[in-house]
Every structure is written in C-alpha cells, then in structure tokens.
Amino acid sequence: xxxxxxxxAAQAAVLIADKNVQIIDIRDRxxxxxxxxxxxxxxxxxxxxxxxxxxxxxxxxxVYCYHGNSSQxxxxxxxxxxxxxxxxxxxxxxxxxxxHSEKE
Numbered sequence: 178x179x180x181x182x183x184x185x186a187a188q189a190a191v192l193i194a195d196k197n198v199q200i201i202d203i204r205d206r207x208x209x210x211x212x213x214x215x216x217x218x219x220x221x222x223x224x225x226x227x228x229x230x231x232x233x234x235x236x237x238x239x240v241y242c243y244h245g246n247s248s249q250x251x252x253x254x255x256x257x258x259x260x261x262x263x264x265x266x267x268x269x270x271x272x273x274x275x276x277h278s279e280k281e
Contacts, residue, residue, distance in 0.1 A: 178254070180256055180263075181240075181249070181252035181253055181255070181256045181263035181264060181265055182262075182263070182264050182265070183239060183241055183245075183249070183264070183265050183266075183267050183281060184239075184264045184265070184266060184267065185208045185266070185267055185268075186266055186267070186268060186272045186273040186275075186276045186277070187201050187239075187274075187277045187280040188264075189239055189264065189266045189273065190276075190277070192237055192264065193214070193215075193216075193239070194238060197236045197237070198238070198239060199218070199232060199233070199236050199237070199238060199239070200214055200218065200238075200241075200243075201217060201218050201219075201220045201236045201239070201240050201241075202214065202217045202218065202219050202220065202237065202241060203220055203221070203241070203242050203247060203248060203251050203268070204219075204241075204242055204243055204270065205221075206219060206221070206254070208243070209268075212274065213269075213270070214239075214241065214270070214273060217241075224225075232260075233262075234259045234260050234261060235261055236262075237262040237263075237264065238245055238252075238254045238255060238260045238262065238263045239262065239264045239265075239266065239272065240255065240263065240264065240266075241265070241269050241270050242269045242270070243267040243269045243270060243271060244268060244271055244272075245265060245266055245268045245269040245272065246269070246279040248265040248266065248269060249265045249267075252265040253262065263265065
C-alpha cells in the first residue's frame with residue numbers, strides 16, 4: 178500500500194539537512210517567488226508530468242503548500258505514482274517560515 182507521512186517543520190528540516198532529498202512547493206507561482214524553502218522546486222498541474230518523468234523515485238520527497246492541507250492529497254498522489262518515501266509538512270510553508278525566520 179502506498180502512502181505518505183505527515184511530518185513537522187522540524188522533522189522536515191532534519192531531512193533537508195541530509196541534502197539527499199527532493200522538495201516541491203505546490204503553492205502558486207507568486208508565493209513561491211516571494212519565499213520558499215531553499216532548493217524547493219515549484220510544481221503545478223502544468224509541470225507535474227515533467228517532474229514525474231525526471232525525478233528519482235527512491236529519494237525522499239517533501240511536499241508543502243500554504244498550511245499543510247493541499248499538500249496531503251498531493252503527497253498521496255505522488256506516492257501512488259511510485260515515490261517510495263513521501264512527506265507532507267504539517268502547517269505547510271507558514272509553519273516552516275515561523276520556525277525558520279529567525280535562523281535564515
């Protein structure tokens with residue numbers, strides 16, 4: 178059964194620190210351009226197929242949106258497409274930004 182895990186921003190930071198992870202931002206382009214997690218790739222419906230074709234399905238994949246709601250069905254979809262380890266950040270970018278604004 179394919180699935181994904183919900184993780185905190187702190188848990189995501191640990192995975193990201195490992196550097197061997199893919200990160201996708203599913204918010205709108207303008208929000209992504211204003212601020213995003215370092216090394217995150219913006220993905221929307223138009224770029225999803227290309228992302229699927231060019232990604233390493235064995236690398237951990239972190240998905241985030243604004244508040245952690247939209248990223249959950251997106252994470253489930255990506256897991257169904259064959260990614261072996263998919264994570265959705267609880268609280269989304271808003272939570273990430275709160276935890277990391279002092280550090281960055």
